[in-house]
Amino acid sequence: MRGMERPVAKVAVDLPLANLDRAFDYAVPDELDELAQPGVRVKVRFAGQLRDGFILARAEAGERADLTPLHKVVSAEPVLAADVVELVRAVADHYAGSFADVVRAAVPARHAATEKAPAPVFPEPLVGPVPDGPLTGYPGSEHLLQSLRDGGRARAAWTVLPGPAPAGDWAGGFAEAASATLAAGRGALLLVPDARHLAHLSAVLTARFGRGSFAVLAADAGPAARYRNFLAAARGGVRLVAGTRAAVFAPVRDLGLVALWDDGNDAWSEPHAPYWHAREVAALRAHLAGCSLLLAAHARTAEVQQLVSRGWLAGLQLTPAEARRRAPAIRTAAADTARDPHAGSARLPHDAFSVVRAGLAAGPVLVQVPRSGYLPVLVCANCRTPATCPSCGQGLADAGRTGPQCPWCGPLLKAWRCPECGSARLRTPVVGVARTAEEFGKAFPGTTVLLASAEKPLAAVSVEPALVLATPGAAPAAAGGYAAAVLLDAELMLGRPDLRAGEEALRRWLAVTALVRPATEGGTVIAVADPGLREVQALLRLDPVGYAERELADRAAAGFPPAVKLVTVEGAPAAVAAAVNSLELPAAVQVLGPFDLPGDEPLARVTLRCPLVAGAQLVGRLRALLSVRAAKKEPPLRVRVDPQVLG
Numbered sequence: 001m002r003g004m005e006r007p008v009a010k011v012a013v014d015l016p017l018a019n020l021d022r023a024f025d026y027a028v029p030d031e032l033d034e035l036a037q038p039g040v041r042v043k044v045r046f047a048g049q050l051r052d053g054f055i056l057a058r059a060e061a062g063e064r065a066d067l068t069p070l071h072k073v074v075s076a077e078p079v080l081a082a083d084v085v086e087l088v089r090a091v092a093d094h095y096a097g098s099f100a101d102v103v104r105a106a107v108p109a110r111h112a113a114t115e116k117a118p119a120p121v122f123p124e125p126l127v128g129p130v131p132d133g134p135l136t137g138y139p140g141s142e143h144l145l146q147s148l149r150d151g152g153r154a155r156a157a158w159t160v161l162p163g164p165a166p167a168g169d170w171a172g173g174f175a176e177a178a179s180a181t182l183a184a185g186r187g188a189l190l191l192v193p194d195a196r197h198l199a200h201l202s203a204v205l206t207a208r209f210g211r212g213s214f215a216v217l218a219a220d221a222g223p224a225a226r227y228r229n230f231l232a233a234a235r236g237g238v239r240l241v242a243g244t245r246a247a248v249f250a251p252v253r254d255l256g257l258v259a260l261w262d263d264g265n266d267a268w269s270e271p272h273a274p275y276w277h278a279r280e281v282a283a284l285r286a287h288l289a290g291c292s293l294l295l296a297a298h299a300r301t302a303e304v305q306q307l308v309s310r311g312w313l314a315g316l317q318l319t320p321a322e323a324r325r326r327a328p329a330i331r332t333a334a335a336d337t338a339r340d341p342h343a344g345s346a347r348l349p350h351d352a353f354s355v356v357r358a359g360l361a362a363g364p365v366l367v368q369v370p371r372s373g374y375l376p377v378l379v380c381a382n383c384r385t386p387a388t389c390p391s392c393g394q395g396l397a398d399a400g401r402t403g404p405q406c407p408w409c410g411p412l413l414k415a416w417r418c419p420e421c422g423s424a425r426l427r428t429p430v431v432g433v434a435r436t437a438e439e440f441g442k443a444f445p446g447t448t449v450l451l452a453s454a455e456k457p458l459a460a461v462s463v464e465p466a467l468v469l470a471t472p473g474a475a476p477a478a479a480g481g482y483a484a485a486v487l488l489d490a491e492l493m494l495g496r497p498d499l500r501a502g503e504e505a506l507r508r509w510l511a512v513t514a515l516v517r518p519a520t521e522g523g524t525v526i527a528v529a530d531p532g533l534r535e536v537q538a539l540l541r542l543d544p545v546g547y548a549e550r551e552l553a554d555r556a557a558a559g560f561p562p563a564v565k566l567v568t569v570e571g572a573p574a575a576v577a578a579a580v581n582s583l584e585l586p587a588a589v590q591v592l593g594p595f596d597l598p599g600d601e602p603l604a605r606v607t608l609r610c611p612l613v614a615g616a617q618l619v620g621r622l623r624a625l626l627s628v629r630a631a632k633k634e635p636p637l638r639v640r641v642d643p644q645v646l647g
Contacts, residue, residue, distance in 0.1 A: 006058035009036055009070060012085075013046055013053040014100050018623065019631040021098040025062030027069045036070055039078030041110060043071040054080045054103065077115055079107050079234055081251045083289060088249070090284050095641045096567070096623045097274020105270065106249035111227040120228060122238040125209035127183050133176030134160075134169040138316045148180035148257060148292055155286060157304045158296040159317035159545055162514035163327035164481060167318065170296050171204040174259050177294055178240060179208065186256025186291075187239040191248055191278065193267035195220050196459075200477075201242055201261075209240065217243030217250055245270065248281045258282045259294040264301045264507045265473075269644045277644060279303065298510040298544065301503060302555055303562045305548035315545065323542040328485075328516040328523035330540055332531040348443065348528070352486050355526045356467070359484030360447060362522055364466045366475055366485040368512050369436045370493050378404055380418040381425035387416060396426075436488065440467050452476055472508040481517035483524075490529035491536070498645060499560055502535045506547060509539050559590075561642055565615030566607065567622060570597065571637040573604040579637055580606050583625055588614045 010023040026044055028036045036042065042053050045068055052074075080103070088102045135141045138158065147154035161167040178188040190205075192198050198218055205214050215229035215238045232238045234251040241250045245268055248258070260268075263279040270276045279295065280303075286293035295304055295313065307313040318326075333351040348356070359365040378387040378396045387396040387404060396404040396416070404416055404426060417424050441449050444467060452458035452470035461468055463479045470476070472493070493505040509527065517523030529536045538547035556563035569576055576594050585591070585608070592607040610618050622639055629637065 006060055008059040008062040008067065009042070009055045010057045010059055011042060011044055011053040011070075012056050012099055012103065013044060013051050014104075015046070015051065016098070016100065017630040018098055018626040019628070021092070021100070021627070023056050025059070025064070025067050027062075027067040028058070029069050032070055032073050035073040035076045037076070037078055038082065039080040040076055041074040041079065043074055044068070045071050054107075056080075056085055075110060075112075075115060077231065077234075079110075079231070079251075081234065083255075084249055084251055086288055087281070087285050090288060091276050091281055092274065093623070094280065094284065094619070095274035095276050096619050096626065096639045097276070101273050102276065105246045105272075108227050108230055108246075109223060111224050114224050114227045115231065117228075119235065119237060120232060122215065122232060123210060123213050125179075125182050125213040125240055127179055127209070134166045134173040135176045135316070137167050138318065140314055140316050143314070144292070144294070144316070145177070145180050148177060149184055151184040151186055151256060153286075153290055153292055155293040155307075155313045156295070156316050157300065157308050157313045158294060159300055159315070160296055160298050160514075161318055161323055161326055162298045162510040162542070163323070164518050167326055168514055170261055171201045172208075173296065174201065174261070174294075175204050175208040177257055177259055177292075178205075181257040181292070182209075182239060184256060186254050187241070187252040188257040189247065189250055189252050189255060189259070190240075190242045191258070191260040191282065192242070192244060193262055193265040194244065196457075197261060198242065198244060205240070205242060214238065214240035214242055217241060217247035219244070219246070245278050248278045248285065255285075255289050255291045257292045257294065258286050259296065262297045262507075263295055263304060264297060264299055264503065266644065273638070275640050275643070277642070280642070283307070297507070298514055299503070299507040300544050300548040302548060302552045305545075305552045306562045309549075309552065317545055320541050320543040320546070326518060327542055328513055328525050329519040330513065330525045330527070330542070332527045332529055332536060332540065348439075348486070348488070352488075352526050352528055353443070355484050355524050356444070356486060359482070359524065360444065360465045360467070361483075362465075363463055363480065363483035363517075364461050364468055364478045366478070366482045366512060366515060367436070367440065367467060367469045368475060368485065368487050368490075368508070369469055369471060370489050378426045380421065380423050382423035383418060383421045385418050385420045387418075387426055436469055440469065473511070475512060475515060477515060481521075481523060482515050483517060483522060485512050485516045485525045487512060487525065487527040487529065490527045491533060494533065494535060499555075500644070503548075503551060506535045506538055506544060509535075510544060513539070513542075559609060563612075565610050565612050565618060566642060567609075567618060568605055568607050568640045568643055569622075569637055570603060570605045570640075572635050573602055575635040575637060576604045576606050578634075579625060579629070583621060585621070586610060586614045586617050589618055 007028050009026045009028050011026050012023055036055055038055050038057050040055050042055055043050050044053050050071060084106055088099055088106050092099050092102045144154045144156050160170045174190050178190060181188040192201055202216060215232050217226060217229055233241050236253045241252050243250060260282050268278040308315045333349040356365050389396060448466040450458060450466055450468045452468060452474045454474055458476040460476050461478045487509055494501050513525050516525055527536060538544060569579060580591060589608055589610040594604040594606045597603040597605055619641055
């Protein structure tokens with residue numbers, strides 16, 4: 001019997017402690033032999049309690065003779081494939097996390113009724129001869145597509161034109177790449193950052209491959225639908241899967257392609273430990289699975305540029321001159337900063353006003369406003385230092401005649417003075433979208449004004465003339481494209497205390513540009529910003545690749561990621577100090593800090609920096625330290641490897 005041959009089950013138990021991050025041996029009772037197969041969910045007894053777990057493998061012998069038997073096989077459904085186990089382990093090791101923390105994202109919660117129901121039938125995708133699509137028009141795409149058709153391995157960074165189809169049709173390009181992959185008999189995994197992009201991609205895939213020919217994995221779908229589609233992929237019932245962040249772990253059989261859209265979007269960062277990023281997971285999966293990888297975006301992050309500069313990714317992009325020929329016309333209008341920032345004429349220079357008026361004669365006009373709300377932030381009127389609460393460190397809000405107020409802990413601060421220059425005068429550098437809507441309503445009477453933000457999303461707008469005011473990332477698509485777009489207060493997006501502020505601003509601006517009609521149809525984008533700024537120049541030239549090259553060079557010179565390995569350790573000041581003192585750090589590691597963090601409880605942060613070649617060693621020693629601390633029941637620490645927020 002199989003049980004006599006392999007009577008031991010190696011189980012990954014759902015345990016939160018770093019010192020228990022390994023597989024444990026359990027005896028397989030005869031009655032569970034057929035059910036207790038690798039990948040199934042089980043219940044095991046650990047330290048006197050019943051715990052959930054997954055069987056990773058069956059073995060002939062364990063570490064000891066007197067093994068505890070498996071308590072129960074929760075389900076005979078193998079939901080954790082061997083290749084996903086390898087990926088989860090690699091991600092946990094890369095981010096100094098645990099297998100249990102990562103596998104929670106990789107395998108959705110069980111839905112018993114769905115598991116017992118008849119399996120849905122997914123029709124085979126309609127794959128015929130692959131017609132020329134958006135990818136075909138990019139130099140170097142021939143190698144990628146041919147490799148996909150041959151079932152080979154290719155890796156590319158696709159910088160998508162921020163303009164109209166076909167060159168700007170990223171979803172069509174994903175469908176083109178997926179079609180070539182499916183034609184080779186392999187599976188394809190297509191990833192997008194949010195529900196809005198997923199809806200767009202799903203519509204394109206339906207038109208290309210037929211209704212019901214692919215599975216969608218997203219938390220918004222609900223537990224039953226998500227688990228049903230997950231099982232379909234795990235059982236091999238569907239070869240094409242589209243989804244959001246956690247879908248990067250989807251159990252696609254014979255995976256041939258992983259494609260990910262807009263890796264700079266902050267939705268790709270997992271908010272829970274160990275804080276993995278889907279771009280890095282996708283790259284790890286492509287490496288482990290030996291499949292192709294396509295990272296596509298209008299902009300290019302420094303992380304992707306580093307992979308291109310090393311030759312690990314091939315760059316697919318149009319020349320800046322060719323991009324400008326196909327895209328909307330882009331120019332700047334300098335704001336009159338000497339005037340009152342609440343005055344509409346000061347925020348909307350005459351040139352921009354003319355563009356809006358001309359655009360409204362031809363269709364809808366988009367205005368991007370950096371912030372939501374009415375008057376969201378306050379700064380020193382003299383030196384522009386952000387006004388923060390001395391108690392909690394949060395930004396102050398305008399409470400009217402009573403003076404500034406902390407919206408978090410509540411006190412009025414009538415006697416506030418700038419800690420940098422001593423001035424008591426305040427101003428609002430960024431007027432929110434609600435106040436801006438009032439200003440535009442007065443400036444363009446009789447015009448329909450629509451608001452779009454994360455709190456009040458707007459799916460789409462018609463071809464009818466209207467002013468659409470949107471916060472970054474919330475701009476709806478317009479039928480036939482916007483006639484014009486204004487990037488209002490554009491350079492204020494560069495003022496965030498984050499190393500990625502410039503990169504993020506350019507990404508947002510290019511996303512707006514992609515929604516506007518081409519210049520040949522009168523489409524115009526005007527940025528209210530200083531034309532001398534590097535990010536604005538990259539926008540004007542439509543040269544995100546050149547910007548990424550310079551950004552990467554600057555980060556390398558300053559010792560910032562991705563040119564170096566960066567790890568932050570946060571916790572109680574005493575715990576952080578003790579941890580750093582006990583670490584046997586490689587010689588190349590620099591210790592920056594500790595620094596006190598704002599908040600109700602005393603917290604400190606230490607930043608560890610080292611060359612990339614020493615990164616694995618540093619992370620390994622941190623994992624060992626966390627294991628020792630967990631075993632000693634010492635205060636927990638928060639460790640972030642390659643943090644996305646670099647403030």
